[in-house]
Amino acid sequence: MNKFLKSITAVILVATAFTFSACKKSFDNPPGAADPAIVANTSIKALKAMHTTAGAIDVITTDIIISGVVVADDKSGNLYKQLFIQDATGGLQIMLDANSLYGTYPVGRKIFIKCNGLAISDYNKTMMLGVRAIVAGSPSLEGIPSNLISKYVVGGSLNNPVVPTVVTYADLGGTGTTNMQDPLIGTLIQLNDYRFATPTGTYSDTSAYKSTVNRDINSCGSQTLIVRTSAYANFAGVPVAPGRGSILAIYTVFGNTRQLIIRDTSDVRFTSPYACALPPGTLFYEDFEGHAVTTAFPYVPVGLPGWTNLAQAASEVWTARTFSANKYAYMSGFGTGQSTVTTWLVTPGIALTGTTKTLTFKTIQGFILTTTPGGTNVEAGLKVLVSTNYTGTGNPWAAGVVWTDLTSQATLSPGSTTSTFPSSFTNSGNINLNAYTGTIYVAFRYEGADPAGTASDKTSAWEVDEIKVTGL
Ligand SMILES: [Ca+2]
Ligand SMILES: [Ca+2]
Known part of the structure; x- marks a missing residue:
């Protein structure tokens, strides 16, 4: 090959490599990602319906694929090694044994999960998807090991709309018994006209003990719910919002206790005066x-x-x-x-x-x-x-x-x-x-x-x- 041909070949090779690399990038993990050529064949609701016994760990042995949009990630630290995803039928907590998940799976990203080999269980009636492991001799639901995440979880399009479902206290069942299959569990909800029962103090524990903190919120009808915040959240030391208004949160339950998990303080939109609206006259x-x-x-x-x-x-x-x-x-x-x-x-x-x-x-x-x-x-x-x-x-x-x-x-x-x-x-x-x-x-x-x-x-x-x- 003469010098001229050699250089032409080199140009072609470089161009080919560039094209191939660009394709690969746009398929796997690019900014502006598109959805992969994967089709979800099961809704989140249908997957959750397979888990009927609280506390059981149900290993999935068929080629179930779900998809959902990330509605809460670990960016603020209030969630740790977990995401919540949501489709049109419900929400689900996804356990992943890795940090800084938001870098790859931020709120708004659609993800696809190949569930064969994973397991579904619940933590006192809030369901979660992970892997079955033996911890200290007992079966346990654990996060998907970091080196296996890409085997099960495929990232898709970014910036999908994340719209909370506006609900009332009654929609959450009031003070009644919770239902593990409640489609609102694990989803992003919005409640209006709520306020902190005590509008002072911080969202979570700022002491060395790093305890998770439950703060009561109530509506003007005095209906009380809990906002549960990790001391590792980056807003743990922020004073709670002093007013009244709407709150966005992931709805979870712990037994019959209803617990809201905010993603960060911008979810608490208590911009109205604290006092409740007064009846006419x-x-x-x-x-x-x-x-x-x-x-x-x-x-x-x-x-x-x-x-x-x-x-x-x-x-x-x-x-x-x-x-x-x-x-x-x-x-x-x-x-x-x-x-x-x-x-x-x-x-x-x-x-x-x-x-x-x-x-x-x-x-x-x-x-x-x-x-x-x-x-x-x-x-x-x-x-x-x-x-x-x-x-x-x-x-x-x-x-x-x-x-x-x-x-x-x-x-x-x-x-x-x-x-x-x-x-x-x-x-x-x-x-x-x-x-x-x-x-x-x-x-x-x-x-x-x-x-x-x-x-x-x-x-x-x-x-x-x-x-x-x-x-x-
Ligand atoms: Ca006296
Ligand atoms: Ca009073």
Whole structure:
């Protein structure tokens, strides 16, 4: 071969090699991948239906091929060595013994799984696909070994749409028994109008213990679900979203416990105010559920926007407290050593509308006796007052501010003579506000005393909650 021919041949060889290599690349693992020439012959639902006994490990011995789009990967670290995929019939957890799966199988990538030789099982009713192995002498479902992943899992097209299924608490079965075959398990769902029960603290454990953390969320109907987050998630130390709104998550169950797994914090779209939407005609409502609280001294003074919380005599102010998953305003003159304890808690201005205008709230009076039963009565007063000329700032007891005492219209907690606190709140009943127009302020004035000695003590604790004004 002369020099010229040699060089032509070399060019052809190079061109051929380049073409071949480009083809190979576009088939196996390219950016902008297309789906491979593989056809799924079984739906995820049908595959899951083959696993009927919770806890069993069912090895697949036929040429079942499923496909699905990755709806959750391990990018944030909240999932570890696992993906969730979903087709039109359901979702499934895929166990893969490898890290950084998102590099190859990101959310939105369609993947095909040749299931012959794999196994399907469940972890307390959430199903997963992996391999059957013997661990410490017992059969176990384990991740597909990393060197075998490419034998079973074939990546397809990227950036497929990943759309959550909008569901309600009832769609998830409420508090009833879960069904392992529930097609929602393992899928990406969306719930609307949810919020963290306690909108403070972080998504997961930031201590050295690295415990997985369950955080309650609830809807405005108080329906509670769990957001379960690994301490290894890269958002473990991020404060939970403080508002209310929609949440996207992978729906899983652990026995009869419903657990949501977010992919990262962008799945928590709590952008509305924390307080729930109010029924028509509700002009004002406060249940203190969004207030920061502590469960021991020092307590957090009630400090909601627009409210006034001031001690007129002594220095004790209303604090936000929590008991039995409910928050409320609390005031007691006990321990002040003062002969007069007068403290005001005043709402923001409430613009009245409508013709039938009503105030309601509820109260508990605690520690009405120095010891129960049979102690000395130390009942403090609680007055319910309304003003149309208070300005919303400054001393509500200032000269010229006119308050009308509406206490006689309200039913207040009688306190308990058999325990320190009554077992439940007392509803005030309707307090008629029809005489008022424009903007009003409602005040709760604690009137107690704790002088030296016990002869004149009025130290019972007053708790106020669910203050509501309606105009219809
Ligand atoms: Ca409350
Ligand atoms: Ca005293």
